[in-house]
Amino acid sequence: xxxxxxxxxxxxxxxxKDAKRGAVFTRIGNQIAIAARGGIDPLMxxxxxxxxxxxxxxxxxxxxxxxxxxxxxDKNASILEEIAYEAMGPGGIGIIIEAxxxxxxxxxxxxxxxxxxxxxxxxxxxxxxxxxxRKGVIRVTAIGEDALxxxxxxxxxxxxxxxxxxVVYTELxxxxxxxxAIIAAGLKVAGAELQYVPNMMVEISDVExxxxxxKLLDAIDEIDDVVNIHSNxxxxxxxxx
Numbered sequence: 001x002x003x004x005x006x007x008x009x010x011x012x013x014x015x016x017k018d019a020k021r022g023a024v025f026t027r028i029g030n031q032i033a034i035a036a037r038g039g040i041d042p043l044m045x046x047x048x049x050x051x052x053x054x055x056x057x058x059x060x061x062x063x064x065x066x067x068x069x070x071x072x073x074d075k076n077a078s079i080l081e082e083i084a085y086e087a088m089g090p091g092g093i094g095i096i097i098e099a100x101x102x103x104x105x106x107x108x109x110x111x112x113x114x115x116x117x118x119x120x121x122x123x124x125x126x127x128x129x130x131x132x133x134r135k136g137v138i139r140v141t142a143i144g145e146d147a148l149x150x151x152x153x154x155x156x157x158x159x160x161x162x163x164x165x166x167v168v169y170t171e172l173x174x175x176x177x178x179x180x181a182i183i184a185a186g187l188k189v190a191g192a193e194l195q196y197v198p199n200m201m202v203e204i205s206d207v208e209x210x211x212x213x214x215k216l217l218d219a220i221d222e223i224d225d226v227v228n229i230h231s232n233x234x235x236x237x238x239x240x241x
Contacts (some may be wrong), residue, residue: 004072005227014066014206023062024053024058025058025060025225026154026207027100027223027224027227028051028054028055028057028060028227029055029060029064029065029067029068029223030067030068030100030227031051031054031074031100031177031227032048032051032052032055032065033068033071033072033077033080033083034050034068034080034082034100034108035047035050035051035101036048036068036069037072038071040069040072045126046072046175046176047183047205048069049176049192050064050176050179050192050194051069053192054093054191054193054199055068057190057191059079065101065223066196070088075177077218078102078197080100080101080102081099081100081102081104082098082099082103083095083098083099083101083104083107083108083153084096084098084099084129085097085099085108085122085185086122086123086124086125086126086127086128086129087111087120087123087128088120088121088123089115089119089120089212089216089217089231089233090120090204090209090211090212090213091174091202091204091209091212091213091233092202093202093204093213093231093232094123094128094129094131094132094198094202094231094232095120095216095217095220095230095231096128096129096132096196096229096230096231097111097220097227097228098113098226098227098228098229098230099223099224099225099226099227099228100225100227101166101225106225107223107225110223110225111220111223111226112142114216114220114221114222114223115216115220117219118212118215118217118219119162119212119216120218129196130145131198131199131200131232132197132198132199132230132232133196133197134172134194134195134196135157135169135170135171135172135182135194135196135197136160136169136170136172136174136175136178136179136192136193136194136195137168137169137170137192137193137194137197138151138156138167138168138169138170138175138178138179138189138192139165139166139167139168139189139191139192140159140165140166140167140168140187140188140191141164141165141167141187141188141189141190141191142165142166142187143161143164143165144201145155147187148160148161148166149164150182150185150186151166151178151182151187151189153156153185154178154181154182154184154185155170155174155177155178155179156168156169156170156182157169157170159169165169165190167180168182172194175192175194176192179192186222193228195228195230196230197230198230198231198232199232200232201232201233202232202234203234203236203238204233204234204235204236205236205237206237207238207239208236208240209236209237210237210239211220213233213235213237214235216240217229217231
């Protein structure tokens with residue numbers, strides 16, 4: 001398994017700051033509203049269960065979570081749709097941009113503009129997606145051989161140590177089951193979600209290119225309708241603090 005890029009860590013740190021101003025709550029709320037279409041009982045709808053867990057990890061108030069679920073039955077609520085845009089960035093990296101929007105005629109130009117202003121471009125459908133595989137990804141706050149064996153026994157496909165924790169990969173439909181098994185085994189789960197995981201990473205060792213990549217990803221992340229960004233950039237450049 002290829003693992004994550006530094007953007008994953010940077011995004012998590014940024015997410016903590018964003019949550020304080022409500023940006024993350026809006027995005028997670030959209031994810032919950034979309035997931036709830038498959039059923040409003042999280043015990044019967046694994047996608048909704050994971051979206052609610054993400055909300056709880058971000059300290060999203062329970063009333064906000066319930067309000068997002070209630071959008072399913074609210075005839076006056078705007079209808080959200082999921083869209084995945086494929087793009088190319090500096091250094092030849094591939095990017096998948098997940099959005100939840102009630103107006104794709106607003107969202108697409110915003111995404112395209114962020115790309116064009118920062119050295120990226122929209123790619124043809126399918127030209128980037130094949131470079132990724134949809135997986136369940138669980139972050140476990142443990143490292144070492146014992147923890148690795150535990151998550152593998154829980155049904156994980158693979159796991160790698162990264163930033164003082166285990167990044168655990170599962171089959172698409174096994175995310176909830178493996179997460180529960182890991183928790184039952186006594187390990188702490190810091191996060192769990194579905195991601196587009198790169199099949200191969202593109203190394204970015206040049207500082208200037210690395211800075212351009214991070215600037216582009218940050219610009220995309222600032223778009224309100226964007227809920228997740230996945231790239232195959234492996235930034236190995238020694239970036240200034």
